[in-house]
Amino acid sequence: MSNQPLTAGFITKNFGRYNPMSLDSYLSIGGYEALKKAIKMDGEDIATLIANVKVKGRGGAAYDMGKKWSQSRAVIKPKKVVICNADEGEPCTFKDREVIKNDPFNLIEGMTICGHVVNAQDGYIYLREEYRHLRERLQNAIDQATEKNLLGDNILGTGFSFHIHLYSGAGAYVCGEGTALIRSIEGKGGRPRMKPPFMKVSGLFALPTTVNNVESFAIVPHLLMDDKGYYGSFGSGESIGTKLISVAGNVNNPGVYEIPFGTTVRDIIYGLAGGVKDGRKIRLIQFGGASGKISDERILDTPYTYDDLKAAGVTVGSGAILVIDDRTTVLEFLRHTQDFFVHESCGQCTPCREGNLHIQIILKKLAEGTATPDDLRYMKKIATVMTTASLCGLGESAQNALFSAMEVFPETFKLGGAH
C-alpha cells in the first residue's frame, strides 16, 4: 500500500548508540544540543513547532501537545510543575519502558525543555512501580545531568532553573490517570478526583501542572534538532511523523517498534511482529490497552493513523496492539479484561465500583451458558451507565472492549450453550 519503510528511527534514534548510564556518552552523540537551542528560543515558538507537526499526547488521550504546552504557558503563576507520566499501566503497553531503558537522558532533556516552555521550576517523573529496575537508571541520569548543570539551578548560566524528582507509587493501574497520579505523589490514596479544576490550573500540590507521557517528552529534543523536517516526511493529515507501538499476544516477534504513521495493521502484525504464532488465525486485535476497543481481521488493511483507526472503530490509545489467535474465545478474552477492571477500579464512584463487578458476573454466566435475556439487557445498561456517568476515564473506558465486541462479534452474545 505504501512505499515507506516499516520502521523509522526518529524517536528511537539514540537507542543503542550510547551508554544510557553515562551523560558523557550521551553528549558525545549530540545530546543536550536541543536544550541549548531551546533555551535560546521563545517558549511559544517551541509550542508552535510541536503543534505544526501535530504531535498528540502519546499516553492515550491524544490531546494536541503543542496546544497543551501553549495553554500551560498562558497560566501565569510563580510556581509551576511538569510531570512525566511513566506509569505505563495499560496492559500490553511497554514502549515507554524501552525509551527509559535505552535513552533516559533524552527523556530528561525533553522534560527540561518543557519546563522552559511552560515556565516550571520542578519536574516529577512518576515511574511505574513495576519498573523499579529502571529507577536507578533514571536517577543516575538526573544526578549526572544535575552535576553537569544541565539540570538544577541556573542551568548553563541561563537563569533557568529546573529540578527533576523521581517518584513511584504502589502499582495501581488507576494512578496512570492524571489526577490519581498527582494524589499518589502527594502521598494520598491513588484515586482520581473530579475535574475541574483542570491540571493546567491546579494540579500537583495545587500548582499549575503540565502532564505528558514519556514518549511525548522523548520526541521533543529530536524535533528541535530536526532541521531537515525528517519527522514531517512521514504520515499525513492529523497523523504526521512516527509512533512507538508495542505489539504482543500471539505473535512471533512481540516488541516495541517505531512505525511511520500510515503503516497498515497487516504490515505491523505480519511484517514487524512476524505474524501469528504457529500460523494460526487471528481471533481479535485490541488496540490501545485493556481500555481499548477490539476488532477482527477486517482491520488488517487499515493504515495505522488516528483517523483511519477511528473510522475502523478503534483508537490508537496507548499504542498497544494485542493480537489474540483462535485458541482464545472472545468471551474468554472479555472475561480476562473484565477481571482486570474489577481488580483495578479505585472504588470511588458507583458506576465503576459496582458496574464492573456485575458485568463480571454476567460474563461468567454467559460463559457458563446460564445467562438470561435480562442479563444481557442489564449488561448493556450497566456498561452504558459506566461509560456516561463514571467519575474518571477508567470507568468511562472500561467497557470499550465489551461494546466493540458486541458490534464485531454479535454471535458471542447469543444465548444458549456455553462458549
Next chain:
Amino acid sequence: MAEEVMINLKINDIPVSVPKGTKIIEAAKKIGIDIPHLCYHPDQRVKARCRICSVEVKGKNRLLASCSTEVWEGMEVHTETEIVRDTQVGILQLIMADHNQDCLTCAKNGNCDLQTLCSRFNIQKSSLPNVCKYKTAPNTNPSLVRDPSKCIKCGRCIRACKDAQGVQAIGFSGRSHNLVATMPFNMDMAKTDCILCGQCSLVCPTGAIMEKDDTRKVLDWLQDPSKHVIVQIAPAVRVSLGDALGLKPGSIVTGQMVTALKMLGFDKVFDTNFAADLTIMEEGHELLHRIQNGGTLPMITSCSPGWVNYLEKHYPEMIPHLSTAKSPMSMFGAIAKTYYAEKMGIRLDDLITVSIMPCTAKKYEAARPEMGRHGHQDVDAVLTTRELAKLIKYVGIRFDMIPENTFDSPLGTGSGAGAIFGATGGVMEAALRTVYEKVTGKEATPLEFEDVRGFDGIKEATYDLGGTQVKVAIVHTLKNAKVILDKIKCGECDYTFIEVMACPGGCIGGGGQPYGTTNEIRRKRIAALYEIDKGLTLRKSHENPDIITLYKEFLGEPLSEKSHHLLHTHYTQVHKAYEF
C-alpha cells in the same frame, strides 16, 4: 462588595439566572427541580462520587455530575431525558445490589435517603444479584453503631469527621468493590480517634452509622409500675424536635414536648435548663476562683461530651484547662439521685433518670464510671432527639394536636441563660450574665452579649469585669477548637475563659439531632433559643428560685464540699486501642 455576576442558563427549557459559581444542582433547586443525590450535602465539599445526580448538558457527549459542575452562560441542562433517567435508575440498582436491603427492620426505616430515592424511582426490588459483602462491625461503645453492609460509600461521614471536625477517625479502606468507609482496623469507634460526636450519623444517608438505640430500654422502664421514671430535656431539643415530627425548622415546641413525655408515661418531666443554671453557678465560681487564686487559665467549658472526649484523647496535656464542673446533664443526674430522691423518699433502686439529648456522645458521658455512686449511674439512659421522635411516633401521639404543658417541680425551672446553652456562645453569655453581676454588683446592661453570639467558628470578646479586662473566646467544631488549643500550647493566647462546643452551631447542631440538619437549619434553631430567652422574665442563672432553694436546702454554696462531691468531676487521658 463587587456586584455578583449572574449566569443565565436553561434547565429543562426553563430559563434560570444564578450567581456565577453556582452548581447545576443548586440552580435546579431554584426552579423547583430536585435532582436526586446521595453524596451531595449542602454543607460539605463536593465529592461527585455517587454519580446519581448526573444530567445531560447540551454539547457534552457524557453526562455531567450536577453537584460538581458549575453553570456557564448559555448552558442547556436536561434532567428528565431517557438517558438521565436510565442512568439514575441504573445507579440506584447498582447501589441497592451492594446493600443488605433489610429496610423493614432497619432503624433508619422512614428516614433513609436511599429508601426515598428508591420510592421516587419506583424501584421495588433490585434486579441485580446481591453482592453485599461487609456484614458487621464490632459495636461495643454506648453511643454509635456502624453497619458497613448499609454503607453506600458516599463519603459524607468522612467529610463530616475530617472537614467539619478535623478528627479524621473514619476513612475509606480498600479499593474497587472492597472499598468501605471504616474505622482503623475496623475497630469499635470508641477505640479509635473517634470522639463519638455523631456528626457522621447525622449526615449518613442510610443506616450505616446510627446512634445506639436505647428506646426499648426506656419503654420497658416506663411499663414497670415499680419504677419512678423521670426525664430531663436538653435546651436544644425543644427547638429541633419539631423538625423530626413534620414541623418547620426552628419551631419552638417546649409545651408539646412536655405533654408528649407525660403521655409517654414519665412520672416527672424536668428541664435540663435548670441544671444549666446550676452549671453556671459552679462553673462561674470556679472561674472566679481560678482568676483570684492563680489557677490554670484559660479555663475551658466542659459541657460538651464530644469536646471532653476530644481533649482526653487528642490533647490530654491540656486537661488542667478544662472546668471540673460537670455538664448540666450529669449535674441533673447527680441532684436527681441525691437531693430529689431524698426529698421525694424514693429508693435509688426504683428511681430511673432518662435524658433527652441532641447528642450521641452524651450516651458515653452517662456511662462513665465516675458519673454515679453506690452502684447507680446518675443518668440511666440517654435518648437522642431522633429517638424521642421515634417514641412519640411509636405511641401514636399527634404532635401538632396535643396541648402545651409546663415542666414539673422542683427541677423544672430554668432561666433564659439556661435555655441559650444550646447555641454556640450560649454558655459564655449565661456565665457572663452571672459573673458580671457577682464581680461588679450590677446587672449587665444590656443583658444580651451580642459579641459572643453568631455562627462564626471562632469568636472573641473582651469585657471589663470591675476593672479587670477579661478576654473570652467561643469556639464550635473541633477543627476550630484545635486552632485554639494549639495557640494556648504555644503561649499565643491571652484568653481567660473559652467556651467550646464540639458540634457545628453548638448542641442545636448536635450529632443526635433530626436527620436533615444543615447549617441553615442550625441558624434557625439558634434564633429560636434566643427568642425563648427574650420571652422570659427569669434570664439569669443565679436568680433561678429553684437553684437558690437547692443551695439553701442541700448544697450550701457553690464550690462547697457537697458541690465538689456531686457536681464536679475529673478527666483522664484516653488511649486509642492501637496506640503503644
